[in-house]
Amino acid sequence: MEKSRDIRGKYLVTTDPEEKFFLSAQQRCTFVWENTGNGLQISHIHISNPIGELKIAEDEAFPDTMGKMASHYMKEEILRLTSDRKLSVCDVNGSLMFLQLSDVMFISALGKETVVRTLTDCIFAKNSIKELAQQTQDCFVMTHRSYLVNPQYITAIRRYAITMQDGTELPVPRKKYDEIRRQILSV
Known part of the structure; x- marks a missing residue:
């Protein structure tokens, strides 16, 4: 050993x-x-x-x-x-879940609900993306109005797209690309 x-x-x-x-x-x-x-x-x-x-x-x-x-x-x-900071999420069944922030790859808006994506799970939550953004404000980057991203899991950023560790590609708005790239590099 x-x-x-x-x-x-x-x-x-x-x-x-x-x-x-x-x-x-x-x-x-x-x-x-x-x-x-x-x-x-x-x-x-x-x-x-x-x-x-x-x-x-x-x-x-x-x-x-x-x-x-x-x-x-x-x-x-x-x-x-x-740190052991947690994200509190109310799933679609009404259960309150506490997730380690460091385990969350990204959060995406899906209508009035959100999807919280970890490496191993996909949690459908009743929380709005705005509510979850308040809990993750100093750790995650809002790369699009529908996506909050944990920079620890970004493997590549190129014009208008981010690739996550699991291969998922997320869009980056053309007008905000430079600003978002700076934010990701500074976190």
Whole structure:
């Protein structure tokens, strides 16, 4: 049985499009995953910054302030993305269901009802897409007036269509393509 595994990569950090300034920098990161009784869990995160971008704080012998800030940010993002937030859905039979937000691929409007799609299930709900959008506002992207999409499950985006992990293709309006693409890339 494998005890731990390192996963290394690079990512691009940019400021929020709403900010009045722009900053972009590439960082390297390493995640060490350990196989525990509860499955794989992250046991260590290391983030490296290019030396030219490191900030040395007063009385600091080694430039690690920026690294600590980046590590804190990354841990907060992982917590946000893997939290136990739930989506409450009233199915067509009147049962109230609680779904992990991280398990939902997308939500689509179907007349007055909605369809909540996970990798393994399709739930017909009485909730309007507007009600479900309020519950998913900081995690999902409204790619069309009839679709709320979880960016974690997007495998491709091209002009006027998004491909989901299960192969489903969802439309993207021509007039909003650039805006929606930016939203997806910033989540």
